[in-house]
Amino acid sequence: MNMAKKDYYQVLGVIKTANEKEIKKAYKRLAMKYHPDRNQGDKRAESKFKEIKEAYEILTDEQKRAAYDQYGHAAFEQSGMSGGGFSGGFSSSGDFSDIFGDVFGDIFGSGRRQRSSTRGADLQYEMTLTLEEAVYGVSKEIRIPTLDRCIVCNGSGTKAGIKPETCSTCHGVGQVQMRQGFFAVQQSCPSCHGNGFIIKEPCIKCHGHGRVEKYKTLSVKIPKGVNTGDRIRLNGEGEVGENGAPAGNLYVQVNVARHAIFERDGNNLYCEVPINFSVAALGGEIDVPTLDGRVNLKIPAETQTGKIFRMRGKGVRDVRGGIIGDLMCRIFVETPVKLNDRQKLLLQEFGESLNCDSSSRNSPRSKSFLDSVKKFFDDLTK
Known part of the structure; x- marks a missing residue:
């Protein structure tokens, strides 16, 4: 038994009889506080976030929670597995939207996300300004290479007029269950890689990826007073995600040129x-x-x-x-x-x-x- 692990209920600050709603509320509050995006470079916060998410994953799963209540952490040490083994490891750098999706998915009727929906990559653009532009602010047009949604298939990845086929292995869920002892392990479907569907006739434009390479021109408004090292975020202007997933962000990195005076x-x-x-x-x-x-x-x-x-x-x-x-x-x-x-x-x-x-x-x-x-x-x- 790993004696270093803390009690999952104590990690989330809830009592053992807490219902799922109370657990989700506690998780949201702690995840927002310790998320690595808000504590960059803080190893302690990163470790705390992993611990919080691990506890949340166990206590919001009915079978895992029952096993934990009966056997404690020993329930997840069989076959060399820990609590994190249920989800294939816990990400310490997930987007805040992942947290909101996990916590509020059921509330708004969408249910838990089952298909793989990877957010598009963030992009960075280096912009050099004159001192006057940095002091007074300026609007500049930039041209950037990116991956954008394929207009032929509208991001579906399939040939026009043909719909993706539901995966016969997971029946569109995107995940499969494997029994290990007295509990079930859920993992990404090996046939469709978590998408829930299979593309048999890919789009001739994007070759089934749903995205194409292109250049786009954006107008960036630089606020007054920026300095070298400042970064401006343009939400949703990064690469488009696969399978209709949201786009990443574009970060404009500012560099102010040397002035003659x-x-x-x-x-x-x-x-x-x-x-x-x-x-x-x-x-x-x-x-x-x-x-x-x-x-x-x-x-x-x-x-x-x-x-x-x-x-x-x-x-x-x-x-x-x-x-x-x-x-x-x-x-x-x-x-x-x-x-x-x-x-x-x-x-x-x-x-x-x-x-x-x-x-x-x-x-x-x-x-x-x-x-x-x-x-x-x-x-x-x-």
Whole structure:
């Protein structure tokens, strides 16, 4: 006996006399909480979900539940089988629609799903945007290769005018029962592979698959404020499922291209602004770019390289709305190049005037650095 397994009733949080409706309600609540799609990368949640589904599969089957009530987990350890053996293993990545189908199938009169109806595959499209497109939002048309429903057979997979034949092995149920000891094991029908029908005369267009390869053009609306790594989901725009199953989703993966002026960090924008050293020393006003146009920035006297000026509300609005970032202007004092003779002479006179004056007053950082260097070498010679 596997002593590590928990009591199935405790797993679902129900009493042993709970009816099927109470068990389904408990399962739905727990499955939604621990489903891997809502807990991506969480191994504990994945393990918990498998445990929940295993308990649900046993307790909602009349024969299995009776065997469990009488023999406990030992009832499912014969022939090396565990509780999961009844369904061929429990999927940890099933779609949420699978949960709703399991729980509410009987309520809406459709009964339990018996035929195999595999949802179509999800698709992913890489989209590169400019910074402006990402900030303000944009609508873009994309062309993607996909599998779509065959229009000749309308997804049935059979030749026009001919209907699929009901499987003679499972009589259209899609599953067969095999007796093992005192309980029955249900598994997918080996003849029709769970479809419930057999196609003897396949469609000449899709060769019996019900789907054909094609390109389709979609209009994708990109919301304001998206950033690299964001993903936009288009429900039902993935590949069409087989045998009339629902289509998967299309995921548009966003990548924002580098900008010539701005660098984005979250909702803030950074911009390096070069100024000449006379403006840096004396102060002045300059025009700086924003995504909304030019704005005036006052530079105070004695501004140094690396100084950052914040322009509030000139960044990016958060994709979820509300918060707007700022524009951070990082100052860079530029050394002049290609000087003419007069400019060189003026600079030489200016430099000489600095040497004549107190260096600590005009260049306090240089004075501090030179004092530190002098102390360093003096300490070495002691």
